[in-house]
Amino acid sequence: MNLTQPESLKTDLTTWIIGPYHGSLPAPMRLSLSLDGEMISDCHVETGFLHRGLEKSCELHSWKAAVAYSDHLDPECAIFGELVLCLAVEQLSELEVPERAQSIRVILSELARISGHLSFMVRMAKAVGSETIIHYLLRDRERILDLFELLTGARFSLNFLRFGGVSADVTDGFIERVLEVCELIRIRMKEYNDLFTFNFGFLKRTAQVVPISKRLVLASGMTGPNARASGIELDVRKKFPYSGYSKLDFSVPVGRGDSGILGDVHDRFLIRLREITESMEILKQLLDVVPSGEYLNRKFKRDFVVPAGEAYARVESSRGLLGCHVVSDGGPTPSRVQFRTPTVANLMAIPQVVRGIRIEDLPVVLASLDLGIAEADR
Amino acid sequence: MKESVFSALALYVQSVFRGAWSIAGSCKTALPYLIRWGDLKKEVTEGYPDPISSKTADDLPTRSRGLLFNDIDRCTGCRDCEVACPSRCIRVESEPGSDPAKIWVSTFDIDFSRCIFCGLCVEACHPGSLVHTKQYEGAAYAVPDLVASFGRGQITDEHRNKWAMMRKLGESDGVAP
Amino acid sequence: MMTSENSWIVAWSNALGFPEGLPQWLYAVGALISVFVFVVVPSGGLMSYLERKLAADLQARVGPNRTGPAGLLQPIADLFKLLQKESRVDWSWKENLWLSVHTMALYSTLAVLPLGSMAVLVNTEMSVFLPFWSALVLALGTMLLGLSQNSVPGWFGGIRVAAQTLAGSFPALISLLCTGVRSGSFRWSALAESQGFSPWEWTVFANPFQMVAFSVFVMSGLVLLAIPPLDGGLSMSDIHGGVSSHLYGRRLSLFQFGRFYGFFFWSVITVVLFLGAWDLPAQVTVSLKAGGANQVLALLELIWLLLKTFGLMLLIVWVAKVNSRSRVDQITDFTWKVLSPFSLFALVGASLWAGWRAI
Numbered sequence: 001m002n003l004t005q006p007e008s009l010k011t012d013l014t015t016w017i018i019g020p021y022h023g024s025l026p027a028p029m030r031l032s033l034s035l036d037g038e039m040i041s042d043c044h045v046e047t048g049f050l051h052r053g054l055e056k057s058c059e060l061h062s063w064k065a066a067v068a069y070s071d072h073l074d075p076e077c078a079i080f081g082e083l084v085l086c087l088a089v090e091q092l093s094e095l096e097v098p099e100r101a102q103s104i105r106v107i108l109s110e111l112a113r114i115s116g117h118l119s120f121m122v123r124m125a126k127a128v129g130s131e132t133i134i135h136y137l138l139r140d141r142e143r144i145l146d147l148f149e150l151l152t153g154a155r156f157s158l159n160f161l162r163f164g165g166v167s168a169d170v171t172d173g174f175i176e177r178v179l180e181v182c183e184l185i186r187i188r189m190k191e192y193n194d195l196f197t198f199n200f201g202f203l204k205r206t207a208q209v210v211p212i213s214k215r216l217v218l219a220s221g222m223t224g225p226n227a228r229a230s231g232i233e234l235d236v237r238k239k240f241p242y243s244g245y246s247k248l249d250f251s252v253p254v255g256r257g258d259s260g261i262l263g264d265v266h267d268r269f270l271i272r273l274r275e276i277t278e279s280m281e282i283l284k285q286l287l288d289v290v291p292s293g294e295y296l297n298r299k300f301k302r303d304f305v306v307p308a309g310e311a312y313a314r315v316e317s318s319r320g321l322l323g324c325h326v327v328s329d330g331g332p333t334p335s336r337v338q339f340r341t342p343t344v345a346n347l348m349a350i351p352q353v354v355r356g357i358r359i360e361d362l363p364v365v366l367a368s369l370d371l372g373i374a375e376a377d378r
Numbered sequence: 379m380k381e382s383v384f385s386a387l388a389l390y391v392q393s394v395f396r397g398a399w400s401i402a403g404s405c406k407t408a409l410p411y412l413i414r415w416g417d418l419k420k421e422v423t424e425g426y427p428d429p430i431s432s433k434t435a436d437d438l439p440t441r442s443r444g445l446l447f448n449d450i451d452r453c454t455g456c457r458d459c460e461v462a463c464p465s466r467c468i469r470v471e472s473e474p475g476s477d478p479a480k481i482w483v484s485t486f487d488i489d490f491s492r493c494i495f496c497g498l499c500v501e502a503c504h505p506g507s508l509v510h511t512k513q514y515e516g517a518a519y520a521v522p523d524l525v526a527s528f529g530r531g532q533i534t535d536e537h538r539n540k541w542a543m544m545r546k547l548g549e550s551d552g553v554a555p
Numbered sequence: 556m557m558t559s560e561n562s563w564i565v566a567w568s569n570a571l572g573f574p575e576g577l578p579q580w581l582y583a584v585g586a587l588i589s590v591f592v593f594v595v596v597p598s599g600g601l602m603s604y605l606e607r608k609l610a611a612d613l614q615a616r617v618g619p620n621r622t623g624p625a626g627l628l629q630p631i632a633d634l635f636k637l638l639q640k641e642s643r644v645d646w647s648w649k650e651n652l653w654l655s656v657h658t659m660a661l662y663s664t665l666a667v668l669p670l671g672s673m674a675v676l677v678n679t680e681m682s683v684f685l686p687f688w689s690a691l692v693l694a695l696g697t698m699l700l701g702l703s704q705n706s707v708p709g710w711f712g713g714i715r716v717a718a719q720t721l722a723g724s725f726p727a728l729i730s731l732l733c734t735g736v737r738s739g740s741f742r743w744s745a746l747a748e749s750q751g752f753s754p755w756e757w758t759v760f761a762n763p764f765q766m767v768a769f770s771v772f773v774m775s776g777l778v779l780l781a782i783p784p785l786d787g788g789l790s791m792s793d794i795h796g797g798v799s800s801h802l803y804g805r806r807l808s809l810f811q812f813g814r815f816y817g818f819f820f821w822s823v824i825t826v827v828l829f830l831g832a833w834d835l836p837a838q839v840t841v842s843l844k845a846g847g848a849n850q851v852l853a854l855l856e857l858i859w860l861l862l863k864t865f866g867l868m869l870l871i872v873w874v875a876k877v878n879s880r881s882r883v884d885q886i887t888d889f890t891w892k893v894l895s896p897f898s899l900f901a902l903v904g905a906s907l908w909a910g911w912r913a914i
Contacts, residue, residue, distance in 0.1 A: 016707040024793045038711065057464075065464035068496035129784075129880030132408055135614035153441035153510070159496040167501070168441070194407040200400035201784070201879040359711070359793050360882045394893055404877045408613045412873075424617075 013041055016359075020049045024363035026123050027373030029347075031362075038358050043351045050377040058337040063089065063163070063306055066334055070324075071157040073339060074375040076119055077112040079105075080317035081375075082161040084324040085337065087242055087313035089163050092328060093306050099291040101165035102244040107178065107286055108151070108160065109243075109315070110279040114185065115144040116318030117225075117272040120370045121196070124269055127367035128205045133195040140188055143181045150174055163304065164297030175287050182280045189277070197273060206266040207259035210357050210365045212349070214263070220349035223342050224320020226369060229255040229271040230263035236316035250282050265361075265368040272370075305330065319343055319370050343376040435512040443495045443510040446488050448528040452507035455483040459499035459508055467492035468499060473533060485529040491521050570850060586676055587665050594670060598861065599815050600630030605865065606872050613876055640804035649703035654806060657696030661813045664689045664820050669743040671833045671856035673849060683731060683741040686824060687724060690779050693817070694720035697781075701798040712797020715788035715883045716781055722887040723778030726771050726894035733768035733898075733905040734758055734828045747832035757831040764904030769829040771898045773871070776825065778890050780817040783875035787883030789814070822864045822871075830867070833860040 019030035028049035034042040054073060058066040066085060073081035083105060090097060097105075118141040125134045145155040151174055152160040152167075160167055196202050212222075217230045227234050235252040237245040253274035255267040308330035314323040320342025327336040346369045354365060381389075435444065455472030471485035500508050518524050564586045569575055604619065604627065611618025619626030667677045667685040677685065694717055701713025735741045737758055738749035750757050759769040777785040789797045799810050826832065833856035834840075843852040881889070 014707060014710075023795045035707070061464050062462070064462065064498060065496075068464040068494060068498060071496070072494075125879075130878060131610070132614050132877045135616060139615060149442060150439045151441070153439070153443040153497065154495060157494060157496065159498070167497075171439070171441070191407055195404050195877065198400065199404050199878065200397040201404075201881060204881060204885055205879055358882070358884070360787070360884075363793050394897075401874060401878055405873055408873070408877045411615050412609070412612050414612075 011037070019046075024127070024366065026366055026371050029371075029373055031350075033354075033359070033362075035359065038360070040354050040357055040359060040362065043354045045347055045350050047347060047373065048377050050373050052378065054378040055337055055339065058334050060333065062332055063304065063334060066337055067161060067163075068157070068159045070337075070339075071159050072374070073341070073378060074317070074319075074372045075156050076372065076374075077116040077318050078156055078158050079108045079112040079161070080315055080322050081339070082158065083109060083243070084313050084315045084317075084322050084339070085326070086161045086163055087315065088311045088324045088326045089306055091313055092309055092311035092326060093163070095164040095297055097165055097243070098294045098297060099244065100169075100293045101295050101297075103286055103290050104151075104166050104170060104295065105161065105243050106245065106248075107283060108148075108158070110282050110286075111144050111147060111178070111181075113279050113318045114276050115141050117276050118144075120272055120318075120367075121192070121269070123367040123370075124364070125196075127363040128202060130195065130199075130202065133192070136188065136191055136195075140185055143184060147174070147177060147181060150177065162296060163306075166295050169295045170290070175290065178283060178287060182283055185276065186280065189273075192273065197270065203259065203266065205361075205364055206269060206368070207264060208261045209265045209361055210353060210368075211261040211264040211267075212353055216349060216352055217263075220352070221345040222320065222349055223345065224316065224318075225271045225275060226268055226320065226342075226346060228253065229268040231255050231257075234321075236314050236321055240314060242313070242315060248282055248285055250278055250285075253278060265364055268368045268370075305332070306334075314340075317342065319372055319375070320345070322375075339375070339378060341372070341375040341378070343370075343372045346371055347376055435514065438512045438514075442512050442514075443497050443500075445490065445511050445513045445516050446493070446499070446526070447509055447511045448486050448488070449507040449509070450483060450486065450528050450530060452505045453483050453486065453528075454505050454507075455481040455486075456504060458502040458504060462498045462502035464496060464498065465492045465494050471529070482533055483529055484532050486527065487529065488526045489524065490516055490526060491524040566849065583676070590665055590668060590670065590674075590676075591662070594857070594861075595665070595816060595819065598819055598865075599812060600634070602815065602819070602865065602868060603630050603633070605869060609869055609872055610876050613873065637805065637808040640808065647703065650700065650802075650806075653696050653700035653703050654802075654809070657693060657700055658809065658813060660689050660692035660696050661816055663692075668820055668823060669747075669827050669832070670823070670860060671853050672744060672747060673853045674857065675743050678743050680741055682743055683735070683746070683824075683828070684728075686820065687728060690817075691720065691724065693780070697798055704798070704801045706801050708794035708797055708800040711794050712788055712800065716798065718887055719778050719781055719785075719788045719883060719890075722890040723775045723780075723894075725775075726890060726898040727775035727779055729895070729898035729902050730768040730772040730775065731828065733765060733901050736902070736905045736909050737761060737765065743827060743832075746828060747834055750831045750834055752831065752834045752836045754831065756834075757829065759829040762905065762908045764901045764908055765829070767897055768901040768905060769825070771894050771901060772829065773825055773867075775890060775894050775898070776821040777871065778886055778894075780814075780821055782814070782818045782821070782871070784871075784878050784880055785886050785889075787881055787886045818868060818871075819864070822867045823860065825867060826860060826863045830863050833857070835859060 014035040016033045016035055017030065018033065019025050020028040025031070030046040030049070032044040032046070033040050052072070054069055058069050061069070067082050070081035070085040071078040089095070118137050122134050122137045122141075125131075125137065148158060149155050150171060152158040154160075212226070212230050214230050214232060216222075217227045217232055222230075223234060231254060233252060233254050236242070237250075238252055253271055255262055255271055257263070257267060258270060259266040261267075306326075306328040308328055310325065310327040312323060312325045314321055316322070321340070322342060323340030325336070325338040325340070326334055329335040350366075350369070353369070354362060357365065438444070455470055457470050457472075460466075460468045460470045467489040469485060469487045469489075470483065472481045472483045474480070474482065495510075497510060500510055516524065564582045565575075568577065568582065568585065607629070608618045608626075610616075619629040622628040622632045664686050665676075667682050667689075669675050669678075669682075675682075698713040698717040701709040701711075701716065703709075734746060738746045740746070746758075754760055758765050760766070774785065776782070781787070781789045789799065794800060799807060802810050835852075835855060839855070840852065843849070843855075
């Protein structure tokens with residue numbers, strides 16, 4: 001049978017430019033799509049609409065102010081930007097971090113990871129058009145933001161970490177409230193499963209939709225949950241432990257292809273749900289024994305100067321590997337601060353990922369990649 | 379393995395019923411919210427501005443970083459906050475006060491349109507005059523209205539005369555050292 | 556159009572003090588306008604309020620609570636707000652043409668809307684099928700409205716609406732036949748007479764096949780008119796509303812009200828076909844008729860019918876709010892591969908059941 005199209009039926013490609021602001025986009029970016037019918041045949045990604053000159057701003061102000069700036073790297077989970085900068089500077093200036101401070105840092109990062117994954121699920125729910133769960137998820141994330149507010153005084157831009165520790169000790173009742181929130185989210189997990197994981201409509205939209213192969217993950221440099229969903233066991237917390245993660249007992253969830261194909265949208269969703277559970281395990285272990293002692297290294301003083309040199313640190317943010325390269329010339333301001341953000345790799349992969357999919361799947365795929373444009377454009 | 383017609387049919391019917399069951403189940407999940415059952419009756423959103431239901435500034439934790447306030451009587455005009463500020467939203471100008479040992483803080487402007495509420499200035503403040511209040515309602519109709527001025531204003535001849543008078547009487551002039 | 560059964564309009568107009576012996580067409584026009592103004596528009600307002608309150612309750616929110624007691628006046632506030640919206644300056648005759656075709660197809664169904672035993676305008680052997688004709692013209696209007704917009708979302712929205720409607724009309728039609736099999740006629744009045752007030756006299760609970768037919772009819776109606784949750788053609792997040800993505804101001808409110816009206820009239824038809832129509836308890840009907848209180852009876856019937864309609868609509872809204880939206884290819888897939896076989900199954904079963912009962 002001859003399946004080639006007759007000449008007269010050949011259709012041209014349609015160009016459709018989405019963005020910078022559009023309902024199917026999680027954040028300001030522009031996609032130039034070439035459509036063959038309802039299939040995407042090519043895609044060109046344009047970013048930079050949220051460029052704030054963050055790295056350059058770090059160079060213009062003091063080292064302490066750089067922490068306040070790194071907050072804004074990813075406004076949703078600010079703690080990771082701060083943590084990675086602090087780790088890099090501490091490495092450079094050989095500043096010891098007290099155990100108590102490390103514990104507080106890990107508590108904050110795990111809370112931020114849960115909150116980041118909850119907001120990921122919100123975007124996912126928006127993409128598949130499931131309205132009710134959005135409010136449930138936001139309600140639970142609000143509890144975590146309340147915790148941040150209790151401890152640090154701010155909900156989003158925490159500016160809580162300092163070189164050599166944290167800026168304040170835990171307040172009374174904070175630990176109990178963290179445990180309460182963990183318990184709450186554990187109960188809510190049933191709701192998420194009903195409305196998401198095992199929901200027929202959600203499975204229809206996500207299962208076996210747009211799998212990302214291991215090869216593409218490796219080629220594009222994707223890290224974090226997206227890479228793990230495709231079966232690559234890469235977690236900075238395990239591979240390059242920092243802040244006392246090596247002492248904790250936790251496992252890293254890896255995609256299993258529960259819905260048929262390894263690395264599809266549902267796997268990428270499920271890996272986050274399982275990471276929330278894992279983060280709660282970590283939190284419970286930490287909260288059982290918060291080490292006593294100082295919360296800030298006393299060597300860190302007002303006239304703190306970072307010695308000349310350079311250092312690189314990496315943490316596992318809720319989106320993947322977040323790296324920070326700092327260069328100091330011994331002066332009062334950083335000579336260069338550069339971030340390696342996971343979203344850039346995800347953005348680079350978009351053209352390959354979306355080639356050949358239906359445009360209805362585009363919002364779902366973009367949401368499942370968990371793009372944080374703020375940290376990509378910085 | 380080759381499927382028989384009947385097994386295929388059974389699978390088909392099973393999948394249809396599983397879908398219906400799942401949709402009914404998800405509707406059931408939302409039911410407690412609808413009939414206000416158990417601990418799920420509390421609404422997440424609160425009316426705003428609503429003096430009864432919504433949060434007030436007093437409900438916020440002690441560490442909340444709200445709008446900044448500077449107690450000018452204690453301010454020494456040392457400019458540490460100005461240096462510490464990452465967004466350069468603080469402008470301090472000071473001049474010698476009634477006697478050279480005392481500082482008259484003539485300008486202390488905080489531009490809340492630029493402030494990121496990071497708290498570094500409060501940390502840097504030696505005399506502890508600059509604090510975060512719990513106030514968060516700082517909306518204004520125009521950007522210039524967002525600048526909060528805490529300064530005492532430029533020193534005029536009137537001030538100088540007053541100080542001279544007070545010094546004569548041996549009274550304190552009320553300017554912080 | 557005017558038959559002896561439609562003398563209710565004349566009775567109403569006389570009761571309201573209009574002069575007797577007006578021309579027939581005036582009666583008909585008056586009836587259509589009064590149905591729209593006194594039934595459809597208030598239903599739209601009430602339904603929008605109920606829908607928002609239901610969604611708010613499901614989502615642990617407050618919902619409208621500022622205008623009037625418990626936010627009851629919100630629909631009126633919305634109406635005034637929408638009326639003062641400006642329409643676009645650049646004027647496209649194509650868009651206006653197809654928007655008017657769309658609107659006319661939609662509101663032509665007013666003529667066949669059954670609202671009570673004494674409020675049926677067109678009551679013929681085929682009146683049940685007239686909504687399908689309207690729905691198909693409506694789909695054509697919507698499709699061309701989308702294609703006339705010169706934008707990718709509009710094109711895709713239009714094509715998707717057409718695909719959905721074609722898929723949905725088949726099972727809807729087949730499951731409709733099931734009710735005729737039971738009542739023996741497609742006359743609105745006959746369909747209502749074959750049912751009763753209590754739920755076990757309703758067609759839907761008459762036998763399992765009617766139950767299947769009912770489910771298929773409701774779902775295929777959602778597909779046919781692109782109503783959430785099966786509204787892949789109109790509100791997917793990728794095309795941002797599809798056909799309506801480039802409409803705004805008054806035109807958008809016209810379009811959105813049209814979508815509500817489609818939902819409403821489909822629910823009314825479903826209630827009439829399957830859920831006991833407007834049937835009140837027999838003794839109430841008889842005593843009211845004997846007392847000559849026909850207008851009271853008509854109002855009671857209308858209220859009972861609308862109550863059931865709102866219940867059905869809120870149930871669908873509930874499902875739509877909680878579940879995710881389907882892709883349009885999944886909707887057509889579902890319609891052809893699930894709804895159509897089930898509707899045929901229901902038709903065969905219902906026919907056998909009716910034949911067995913006849914023996």
